[in-house]
Amino acid sequence: MGRLRIEPIPVLNLYFNKTLPDIPEEYVTLLKSRYDLSFVEMPESRLTHGVTALSVAASDVYALREPVGRGARISKQEQIREDHLVGHDIVTELGRYVPFDPGKAWGDEESDIDWDKTSLQPNTEHQLFINEVGSEAYRPETHYGQRAPNLFFAGDFCDTTINITTVEAAVVSGLQAAQGVCAREGAEQIRIIEPAKYPRSVASALKLLLGPYAYGAKGWSMAYDAAARLEGAVSPDYRDVAQFVGRASLAALMSDVRLWWRRTGALAESAFEIGRALQATIANSERRAAGQGTLLDAVRAFFRRVAELPADESRRLQAALDKIAEQVWPAQPGRPHRRRWNAKR
Ligand SMILES: Cc1cc2nc3c(=O)[nH]c(=O)nc-3n(C[C@H](O)[C@H](O)[C@H](O)COP(=O)(O)OP(=O)(O)OC[C@H]3O[C@@H](n4cnc5c(N)ncnc54)[C@H](O)[C@@H]3O)c2cc1C
Numbered sequence: 001m002g003r004l005r006i007e008p009i010p011v012l013n014l015y016f017n018k019t020l021p022d023i024p025e026e027y028v029t030l031l032k033s034r035y036d037l038s039f040v041e042m043p044e045s046r047l048t049h050g051v052t053a054l055s056v057a058a059s060d061v062y063a064l065r066e067p068v069g070r071g072a073r074i075s076k077q078e079q080i081r082e083d084h085l086v087g088h089d090i091v092t093e094l095g096r097y098v099p100f101d102p103g104k105a106w107g108d109e110e111s112d113i114d115w116d117k118t119s120l121q122p123n124t125e126h127q128l129f130i131n132e133v134g135s136e137a138y139r140p141e142t143h144y145g146q147r148a149p150n151l152f153f154a155g156d157f158c159d160t161t162i163n164i165t166t167v168e169a170a171v172v173s174g175l176q177a178a179q180g181v182c183a184r185e186g187a188e189q190i191r192i193i194e195p196a197k198y199p200r201s202v203a204s205a206l207k208l209l210l211g212p213y214a215y216g217a218k219g220w221s222m223a224y225d226a227a228a229r230l231e232g233a234v235s236p237d238y239r240d241v242a243q244f245v246g247r248a249s250l251a252a253l254m255s256d257v258r259l260w261w262r263r264t265g266a267l268a269e270s271a272f273e274i275g276r277a278l279q280a281t282i283a284n285s286e287r288r289a290a291g292q293g294t295l296l297d298a299v300r301a302f303f304r305r306v307a308e309l310p311a312d313e314s315r316r317l318q319a320a321l322d323k324i325a326e327q328v329w330p331a332q333p334g335r336p337h338r339r340r341w342n343a344k345r
Contacts, residue, residue, distance in 0.1 A: 003138040004157055010064065012056040012090045018329065020052040020100055030097045036060040037093060051114065058090055065089060087120040129157040129165050136163075141225035142173050143180025154178040161194055216257040220316035223253050238327050247324045255317040262309050270302035 023041050030037040033125040036059035045053035058064060064086050074082070084106035091113065095102040103111025131139075139159040143152050154174040162169035175192045182189050227246025277298050281291030 001138060001140060001157075002263060004135055005130045005132065007130050008061050008123040008127045010058045010061060010086065010090075010123055011121045012058070012087050013042075013119050013121065014039075014054045014056055014091065014094070015114040015118075016052045016053070016054075016100065016112050017094075017114045018112055018262070019046060019050060020098060023052060023054070023098075030094070033097065034060075035063045035090060035095050037090065037097075053117075054094075056090055056094055070102070075289055076278070081119040083122065086122075087118070111327050129155070131163070142176035143183075145180070145183070152180055161192075183280075213257075213261075216260070220250070220253060223250055226270045244324060244328045246326070248321055251317060251324060255313055255320070258316075259309060259313045264304060265304045266309070269299060270305070273298045274302065 021089040024042070025041065026038045027038060028236060030039075037056060038059065039056040042053040042055055047050055073216040088102070088106040090158060091102040091106075100112040101110065103109075103113060107115050136159070139157055140153045141159050154170070154177045156165045156167075156173065158169075158173035158174055158176070160169055160172045162172050171196045175190065178190055179192070181187075227250060230242050230246050276297065277291065280297055281288055284291060
């Protein structure tokens with residue numbers, strides 16, 4: 001169990017002195033944020049006092065300035081000062097995503113924040129189990145039957161049917177441990193109602209089928225990042241060209257992925273028809289000639305579809321490129337649209 005890891009996840013209880021518009025009800029993850037921020041609204045504050053309050057969690061504690069919650073090794077006063085520095089770093093980062101004024105420092109009265117109510121919980125004393133890759137093998141079972149009849153574990157780190165670090169996992173681990181006690185005592189067994197889930201075989205089949213998409217998605221995200229970097233790196237004179245190149249490259253990549261997907265789809269559909277025709281041919285020897293004709297038709301139809309796909313995809317890509325060009329170089333009144341990427345000589 002010493003191989004299992006825990007980490008603190010500092011949480012900022014952030015109260016504003018106004019209502020922020022368009023805050024979703026759901027948990028929100030701020031993609032690519034420093035400190036891996038996520039937040040959820042605490043709606044009671046808006047409903048009872050008309051001001052927004054957010055619970056903001058920083059999952060990447062190591063990205064925060066050192067040291068978070070050094071606890072006993074520094075004075076209480078120093079601790080408060082450090083919490084305020086960390087808290088304001090989080091507020092500032094949040095301000096890059098959500099429109100509000102974070103102020104220049106913790107306590108800045110010009111900001112949109114109610115500092116009296118706002119507080120940082122470093123959570124150093126309440127660390128969360130990290131179910132990282134490779135940890136599964138070391139998670140304890142809730143009970144070991146006759147091998148260790150007096151040993152029971154409960155907590156979100158146990159090997160349960162839930163297997164993610166949540167309250168639900170902790171509750172189920174307790175119930176499983178209780179089942180172990182019942183079994184040992186020969187008492188009436190308790191029943192755990194398990195959430196509905198797809199059978200493992202379906203998940204495995206989907207994993208196999210969709211596997212190539214993982215590469216497509218990875219390629220897409222790398223191209224997206226590269227396009228953003230390219231746009232930021234070039235001089236303002238060529239920014240529109242860089243923007244076009246970036247977006248056009250993405251469209252071309254998407255087109256390739258789509259073509260592959262449509263081919264796979266055509267193959268799947270045709271395989272079904274070809275299979276049926278083949279079965280009919282084998283099953284009915286009297287109508288073998290007719291069956292072979294149907295089979296041939298199905299095979300030819302498949303290859304015809306496959307042959308037509310690139311032309312169709314090419315038209316779609318061309319239309320997408322035209323649209324991007326229109327967005328990058330919008331036609332201005334009285335001036336014809338400039339097709340700068342394909343000027344005729
Ligand atoms: C910021 C944050 C947000 C989260 N959000 C969600 C969420 O939205 N939904 C969700 O389902 N889960 C969430 N979780 C996870 C959830 O809180 C935990 O998975 C769950 O609380 C684990 O329950 P547990 O009983 O295993 O452990 P804990 O809740 O940690 O309980 C263990 C208890 O044991 C006590 N203890 C420790 N050592 C000793 C000792 N030696 N002697 C006596 N007592 C001891 C501790 O003080 C603690 O009270 C979140 C966690 C964090 C940190």
